Amino acid sequence: MDIGLLQELKSVVAPEQVSTSAQDLKFFASDQGPITAYCEPDVVVWAESVADVQAVVRLAAIHDIPIVARGAGTGVSGGAHATPGSLVLVLDRMNAILELNAQDEIARVEPGVINADLNDAAAVHGLMYAPDPASYKTSTIGGNIATNAGGLRCAKYGVTRDAVLALDVVLADGTLIHTGHRTFKGVAGYDLTALFVGSEGTLGIVVGATVRLKYLPVDIRTLAVFFPDVRSAAAGVLALGKARVQPCILEMIDGASLEELDSHHGTDLATRGNALLLAQFDGLAASQESDIAAAALSDLGGVVSREDPAEAERLVDLRRHNRGLDLDSDITVGEDVALPRSQLVHYVAALEDMALRHGVGVRIIAHAGDGNLHPTFWVPEAEPAKIAALNAALDESIEKALELGGTITGEHGIGQYKLRWLPLEQSEKVRHIQQNIKDLFDPQGILNPGKAIVMAL
Amino acid sequence: MDIGLLQELKSVVAPEQVSTSAQDLKFFASDQGPITAYCEPDVVVWAESVADVQAVVRLAAIHDIPIVARGAGTGVSGGAHATPGSLVLVLDRMNAILELNAQDEIARVEPGVINADLNDAAAVHGLMYAPDPASYKTSTIGGNIATNAGGLRCAKYGVTRDAVLALDVVLADGTLIHTGHRTFKGVAGYDLTALFVGSEGTLGIVVGATVRLKYLPVDIRTLAVFFPDVRSAAAGVLALGKARVQPCILEMIDGASLEELDSHHGTDLATRGNALLLAQFDGLAASQESDIAAAALSDLGGVVSREDPAEAERLVDLRRHNRGLDLDSDITVGEDVALPRSQLVHYVAALEDMALRHGVGVRIIAHAGDGNLHPTFWVPEAEPAKIAALNAALDESIEKALELGGTITGEHGIGQYKLRWLPLEQSEKVRHIQQNIKDLFDPQGILNPGKAIVMAL
Numbered sequence: 001m002d003i004g005l006l007q008e009l010k011s012v013v014a015p016e017q018v019s020t021s022a023q024d025l026k027f028f029a030s031d032q033g034p035i036t037a038y039c040e041p042d043v044v045v046w047a048e049s050v051a052d053v054q055a056v057v058r059l060a061a062i063h064d065i066p067i068v069a070r071g072a073g074t075g076v077s078g079g080a081h082a083t084p085g086s087l088v089l090v091l092d093r094m095n096a097i098l099e100l101n102a103q104d105e106i107a108r109v110e111p112g113v114i115n116a117d118l119n120d121a122a123a124v125h126g127l128m129y130a131p132d133p134a135s136y137k138t139s140t141i142g143g144n145i146a147t148n149a150g151g152l153r154c155a156k157y158g159v160t161r162d163a164v165l166a167l168d169v170v171l172a173d174g175t176l177i178h179t180g181h182r183t184f185k186g187v188a189g190y191d192l193t194a195l196f197v198g199s200e201g202t203l204g205i206v207v208g209a210t211v212r213l214k215y216l217p218v219d220i221r222t223l224a225v226f227f228p229d230v231r232s233a234a235a236g237v238l239a240l241g242k243a244r245v246q247p248c249i250l251e252m253i254d255g256a257s258l259e260e261l262d263s264h265h266g267t268d269l270a271t272r273g274n275a276l277l278l279a280q281f282d283g284l285a286a287s288q289e290s291d292i293a294a295a296a297l298s299d300l301g302g303v304v305s306r307e308d309p310a311e312a313e314r315l316v317d318l319r320r321h322n323r324g325l326d327l328d329s330d331i332t333v334g335e336d337v338a339l340p341r342s343q344l345v346h347y348v349a350a351l352e353d354m355a356l357r358h359g360v361g362v363r364i365i366a367h368a369g370d371g372n373l374h375p376t377f378w379v380p381e382a383e384p385a386k387i388a389a390l391n392a393a394l395d396e397s398i399e400k401a402l403e404l405g406g407t408i409t410g411e412h413g414i415g416q417y418k419l420r421w422l423p424l425e426q427s428e429k430v431r432h433i434q435q436n437i438k439d440l441f442d443p444q445g446i447l448n449p450g451k452a453i454v455m456a457l
Numbered sequence: 458m459d460i461g462l463l464q465e466l467k468s469v470v471a472p473e474q475v476s477t478s479a480q481d482l483k484f485f486a487s488d489q490g491p492i493t494a495y496c497e498p499d500v501v502v503w504a505e506s507v508a509d510v511q512a513v514v515r516l517a518a519i520h521d522i523p524i525v526a527r528g529a530g531t532g533v534s535g536g537a538h539a540t541p542g543s544l545v546l547v548l549d550r551m552n553a554i555l556e557l558n559a560q561d562e563i564a565r566v567e568p569g570v571i572n573a574d575l576n577d578a579a580a581v582h583g584l585m586y587a588p589d590p591a592s593y594k595t596s597t598i599g600g601n602i603a604t605n606a607g608g609l610r611c612a613k614y615g616v617t618r619d620a621v622l623a624l625d626v627v628l629a630d631g632t633l634i635h636t637g638h639r640t641f642k643g644v645a646g647y648d649l650t651a652l653f654v655g656s657e658g659t660l661g662i663v664v665g666a667t668v669r670l671k672y673l674p675v676d677i678r679t680l681a682v683f684f685p686d687v688r689s690a691a692a693g694v695l696a697l698g699k700a701r702v703q704p705c706i707l708e709m710i711d712g713a714s715l716e717e718l719d720s721h722h723g724t725d726l727a728t729r730g731n732a733l734l735l736a737q738f739d740g741l742a743a744s745q746e747s748d749i750a751a752a753a754l755s756d757l758g759g760v761v762s763r764e765d766p767a768e769a770e771r772l773v774d775l776r777r778h779n780r781g782l783d784l785d786s787d788i789t790v791g792e793d794v795a796l797p798r799s800q801l802v803h804y805v806a807a808l809e810d811m812a813l814r815h816g817v818g819v820r821i822i823a824h825a826g827d828g829n830l831h832p833t834f835w836v837p838e839a840e841p842a843k844i845a846a847l848n849a850a851l852d853e854s855i856e857k858a859l860e861l862g863g864t865i866t867g868e869h870g871i872g873q874y875k876l877r878w879l880p881l882e883q884s885e886k887v888r889h890i891q892q893n894i895k896d897l898f899d900p901q902g903i904l905n906p907g908k909a910i911v912m913a914l
Binding site for chain 2: 101103104105106126147148150154158159161162171175177178179181182183184185186187188189190191192194195197198199203215216218238241242244246283284285288289338339340341342367370371372405406407408409410411412413414418422425426427429430431433434436437440441452453
C-alpha cells in the first residue's frame with residue numbers, strides 16, 4: 001500500500017497497531033464463510049479505543065479506502081472477507097466490560113468482548129447474556145451485533161436484536177453517535193439501534209453496546225429424544241408447540257450429522273436412532289415442562305432419555321461444535337434458511353429428495369425451535385461437475401425455502417456469500433430502499449462495500 | 458376543501474368513504490393526546506382495502522396533501538392529531554384477521570384489527586398476542602405498531618416491535634412493499650420492519666402485519682402487595698429482580714392514584730396502604746414464582762394479599778382503565794418516561810419533591826417491571842400561572858428522567874406533544890439522521906408531517 005498513507009495510519013494510531021505483514025494480510029483476508037473471490041486487504045489495523053476507530057475512519061474517508069470492520073472473524077457468510085484495496089479494522093482489543101449493573105440487568109461493553117466472557121461476568125450476578133451463537137466461546141459481541149446473531153437459546157430468549165438496548169456507533173465521517181436507551185423500553189424517534197443490528201458494518205462501526213441481561217435459570221432439564229427418521233423428529237417440534245411448552249434449546253440433528261459427530265468424538269449417537277431432538281427446558285418449571293415434553297414426544301414414537309446435567313452439557317456442546325467440524329469449503333457448504341415451523345417436515349423431505357437428485361450429500365442440523373435449519377451440502381471432491389451439482393442443490397434448497405414461506409438467512413447474515421440469493425427474497429423496491437439507506441449513512445461507500453445488501457438494478 | 462379534489466377522492470374510493478361533515482372533521486381532529494394546536498382536517502377518508510390506501514396516497518402526493526393515518530385514535534401523544542390542510546386516513550374498517558396459524562404461531566392481520574379481537578381469536582388456539590396497551594379493548598394493531606405500543610405484559614413478553622415479524626407498507630408514492638419474514642428469525646438485509654414500527658405513520662402506512670403469538674399461560678397467580686409509601690413499593694421492584702422471578706405484570710400505583718381509583722369505582726384500595734404493587738405471574742411456575750415474590754415483598758414490609766382470579770382480573774382491569782380516567786387535558790398531563798429500574802426509588806422521590814415545589818398535584822402509576830412510569834401532573838384550574846407551574850413540573854420531570862439515564866417516552870411515542878423534549882434526549886447528529894431517513898421515505902413530506910422526529914437545526 002501507499003507508504004505515505006501507511007505512515008499516516010501509524011501516526012493516528014500507534015505503529016504497532018498497523019500491519020502489512022504477509023501473515024497478517026493472509027489471516028485477515030477472510031472469515032469462516034465460503035470464499036468466492038479470495039482477496040487480501042492492503043493493511044490491518046487494530047483499534048484500541050473509540051478515538052482510534054474515529055481516526056482510522058476519517059483517514060479512510062479522505063483516501064477513499066474501504067473498511068472491513070471485524071471482531072473474531074467467526075462469521076460464516078463472508079461479511080468480514082476483505083475486498084480489493086481494503087483496510088481490515090480489527091476490534092478484538094476493545095474488549096472491556098465497561099459496566100455490569102445487576103440491578104438494572106444490563107451491561108455496557110466494548111465491541112471486542114467475547115460472548116462467553118460476558119456470560120461469565122454476568123453469571124456471578126445470577127444473570128446471563130442470552131444470545132449464544134455456536135461460536136460464543138470465541139465470537140465477539142460486536143460481531144454478534146453486526147450479524148444479529150442467533151444461537152441455541154434464542155428459541156426462548158430471542159436473538160441479538162432483542163438483547164441490544166443501545167449502541168455507540170462511529171459513522172462513515174468519523175462522527176460518534178449514540179442510539180437507543182439504557183432502559184428496557186423506549187420509543188423516541190426511529191429505531192436506529194435495530195437498523196444497525198445486523199447491518200454487517202455497512203452503515204457504521206459499532207464501538208459500544210448496552211445489552212439487556214436475563215436471569216440465569218435455577219434449574220435445567222434436558223431430554224435427548226431419538227427418532228427413527230428426521231421427519232418424525234420434525235413432527236416432534238410441532239408436537240412440543242402443541243403441548244405449549246417452551247424449550248430454551250430445541251435442536252434437531254439428523255442421522256448423517258450424528259455419524260459425523262460420532263466419527264469426531266468417539267460417541268455412539270447414531271446407534272441410538274436416525275435423528276435426535278435435543279430439548280432443554282430451564283427455569284422453575286423446567287421439570288414440569290420436561291415431563292410434558294417427554295410424554296408428547298414418546299407418543300410420537302420418540303425414545304426419550306433424560307440426560308443428567310453433565311451428559312446434557314456434553315450433548316449441547318457437541319451440537320454447538322458441530323459447526324466447527326463443518327467449516328465451509330469448496331466442497332462443503334452450510335445453509336441457514338428459516339421456515340415457518342409447520343413446513344419443517346416438508347422441507348426436510350424436500351432436502352433429502354434434492355440431494356438424491358443432484359447426487360450430493362446432505363446433513364441437516366437445525367435450531368428447530370425457531371424453524372432455523374442449517375443443512376450442509378457436500379460433494380466428495382472439487383470436480384467442476386460435482387461443484388456444479390453442489391451449487392444446483394444449494395440454489396434449489398434456497399428456492400424451496402422461499403416457496404415454503406421461509407427466508408434465505410435465519411441468523412448468519414447475507415455477508416458476501418448470500419448476495420446471489422437476496423433478490424429472490426426481496427423485491428427491487430425493497431432493495432432500492434436498502435441501497436438508499438446505505439447511501440445515506442455511507443455516501444462514499446467505504447464501509448464494508450459489497451456486503452449485506454444488493455443494489456437494485 | 459377544493460371541490461375537484463373531493464370529487465377525485467370520491468372517485469378513487471367510494472363516495473361514502475369520504476366525509477367533510479363538520480362532525481367528522483371535529484371527531485377526527487385529535488387523538489387522546491394533549492392538544493397544543495387544535496386543527497381540523499380538510500377531509501376524512503375511510504380505507505377499506507390496500508388498494509384504497511394506495512389510491513388515496515397517490516392522489517395526496519399529486520396534490521401535496523398531508524396524510525394523517527389513524528386507527529382507533531387512542532394514542533396519547535398526539536401522533537394522530539390532524540395538521541393544517543390534512544387528510545385523515547382512517548384504517549379501522551380494514552379489520553380482518555387474514556390468517557391465524559396455530560402451528561406456525563403467527564397471525565396475519567389488517568391494520569384495523571382491534572388488539573382484543575386478535576387475542577380472542579388466538580385464545581381459541583391456546584395462544585395470545587402479548588403486547589397489551591391499556592387501550593387494548595379499543596386500540597388497533599396498526600396503531601399499536603405505529604407507536605411501538607407497550608403495555609402491562611411486556612414486562613415479560615416484550616413490546617410490539619418484539620411481536621412483529623413482517624409488514625405490508627404503502628410508501629409515500631403509493632407503492633406497496635413487504636418487509637420482514639413469516640419466520641421467527643430472519644436477517645436478510647437491513648431491518649426495515651423495526652424501522653417502520655414506532656415511526657407513527659411518518660415513513661409509510663402499515664396496511665398489513667404478520668405477528669408472532671405466544672402461549673396462553675395455563676396458570677396465573679396475582680399478588681396485591683400494599684406498602685406504606687411508594688418508595689418502599691419501588692424498592693419492592695428491585696427485590697423481585699434480585700429474587701430472579703419474572704412477573705408478566707408488575708404495576709406500581711401510588712396512594713393518590715389509589716384514591717382516584719376508589720373515587721371512580723367505589724373500591725377501598727387506599728385504605729389498605731399508600732402504594733400498591735400488583736404482581737402477576739403466569740405459566741407452569743406461576744405458583745412457585747408467586748410464593749418467592751410474596752416472601753421477598755413481605756420481608757420488605759409489604760402486606761401481601763393473594764388475589765383469587767376474579768379479584769385479580771378486577772384489579773388489573775382497574776389499573777388498565779386508570780388511563781381512561783386520566784384523560785389528558787389542559788390541566789392534567791400524563792407522562793411516559795422510562796428509567797433504569799435502580800433509579801425508580803430516586804425518581805419517585807424527585808417527582809414528589811418537584812410537585813411540592815411547583816405547587817402542582819402528582820399521581821404516579823408505573824409499569825414498574827420495565828421501569829416505565831406514567832406520572833400524571835395536574836393543577837385545579839386553567840389559570841395561566843397554574844398552567845405555567847404544570848409545564849415547569851413536566852419539563853423538570855423529563856430532565857430528571859434523562860439525568861437518571863432514562864428516556865422521555867417508554868411506550869407512547871413522541872407524536873406531536875413530546876417534540877419539545879426530543880432534542881434533550883437525542884443529539885443534533887442523530888436528529889439529522891432521522892430527518893434524512895424521513896426525507897428518504899417521504900421526500901414530499903406528506904406522511905404525518907410534524908410528528909415523531911424533530912428536524913436538526
